[in-house]
Amino acid sequence: MIDDHPIIIEGYQNTLQFTKKEHQELDIDIANNCDEALAYMRKSVDSNTPYDLLFVDISLPPSSDGRMNSGEDLAEYARKVLPDAKIIILTMFNESFRIHNIIKNIDPEGFLIKSDLTSSELASAFQAVLSNPPFYSGTVNSFIRKSITSDIVIDDKNRKILYLLSQGVKTKNLASHLDISLSAVEKRKKQLKELFEIEDGQDESLLNAARAKGFI
Template sequence: MDKLLTAIVDDHPIVIEGLKTMLQNEENVQIVGGFGDGESILFYMKSNQVDLILLDVTLPDINGMDLCQMIKKESLSTVILILSNRTERSIIMQTIQNGASGYLLKNSSIDELRNCIAEVAKGNICFSKEVIDIISRPSKNELQGRPRLTRREKQILILIAEGKTSQTIANDLFLSPLTVDTHRKNLIQKFEVKNMAELIKVAYEQFIL
């Protein structure tokens, strides 16, 4: 059986070395390298074949969700298996939507990793047991669905996320500060959150930002 030419993409060298050690004797895997960021794996793929990528979501330059799309654009046949500590259901679902074939948490057993590598190599989607539990339980925000925002509310939300004050936003959009504050209150009500920090967090989780 041909071995899968496998790259590990993680910003922790210890994780890369650990995975290399765990997988060095697997019959179906040949590690071709470890990469600490998204740019380096994309650059490597321009002149080298990679069959399988074990990918972390949290990287210093590109988030793993966006990187999935970039990898697939570079090589549609490359299979992506996410190996991450991130447990948000929205992140898990977004990686799959963007082209990943599976998702495991970093505390998964070697047997789970081995099984998922075999499954994704066959063209199937595979999750570790813990990830299956997470995706079978929608979060409160997802059950409610994404709030419907007006174009102006979306505009103001983006500027709030950039850390701008009501006065600055008012100046930028030629509004009165009072109007901006009213939009802020409406956003807090629509998202059913207590403050701006929570508003921004939920907006990111729902990929509105």
């Protein structure tokens, strides 16, 4: 279990110990940052006792060498060194852009938004991920449904443009975030406004339409 708030991990542990099935025995290691998590993962590989399941919070202090900056980085690393381990992502982030990226890059067996989480849902997610994954919380399922039913298809860079605009980043500063030219940013914004049928040309109208379709 990887989370930088010990009291949250204590709650997870108590819930699982109380609700586990009779034949299940839980052996839990706890990491509060990226360095501790990496050390545990490497130890499990070296000792040939790989983890069955990882609980990973997205927002974590970075590793001391700067190579791991979040739980997302850790989960991607775990996919390489612990290919048989199931991953449950737990996060406060509920923006569509972040959810999309996590599903695309990690494809977790479990994906829980902390604001949705109850002890009964955590217990259900744990059992479902072990026996019949995936298990996604309500916010994640809602995003997936909106994305599937929308007739608008946009690529990752355009998703990031929408996300950054929604965070208040000015158009002139988008290029540095996206590693493309300002003219390319302007062209992509024009395409997005055409896709979402924005007649007044305003960024705020674009953002409102993107939110309604589940892209932000």
